[in-house]
Amino acid sequence: ILGKFNLDGIPPMPRGQPQIDVTFDIDANGILNVHAAEKSTGKENKITIKNDKGRLSADEIERMVQEAERYKHEDEVNRMRIEAKNSLENYAYSIRNTLNEPQLAGKLSESDKSSVEGKIKETT
Numbered sequence: 001i002l003g004k005f006n007l008d009g010i011p012p013m014p015r016g017q018p019q020i021d022v023t024f025d026i027d028a029n030g031i032l033n034v035h036a037a038e039k040s041t042g043k044e045n046k047i048t049i050k051n052d053k054g055r056l057s058a059d060e061i062e063r064m065v066q067e068a069e070r071y072k073h074e075d076e077v078n079r080m081r082i083e084a085k086n087s088l089e090n091y092a093y094s095i096r097n098t099l100n101e102p103q104l105a106g107k108l109s110e111s112d113k114s115s116v117e118g119k120i121k122e123t124t
Contacts, residue, residue: 016086
């Protein structure tokens with residue numbers, strides 16, 4: 001472990017709603033800056049990890065940078081997949097909440113309502 005910090009004070013939110021941006025930046029001197037921010041509350045924290053003795057060599061840092069570049073596309077695809085999954089789940093929760101509203105209760109048959117609820121359970 002190179003370093004550790006917590007992002008505290010984030011209030012409870014429904015699943016998929018917290019959005020935390022984490023940024024890693026390695027400069028030419030091998031100094032790693034990590035910044036994390038939660039979008040809705042503005043809570044943020046950061047840490048700077050210097051390349052002290054016993055830490056990473058220049059070759060190791062270069063290898064890690066190359067690996068990061070190599071996996072950049074895969075990371076982006078995974079990020080997009082996770083965002084799409086979270087959006088779908090949020091939509092399903094929204095539909096579930098709409099189904100429970102009193103003004104909609106009499107407009108759907110029980111079979112339609114149970115069919116939609118089944119699809120919501122499959123999704124979430």
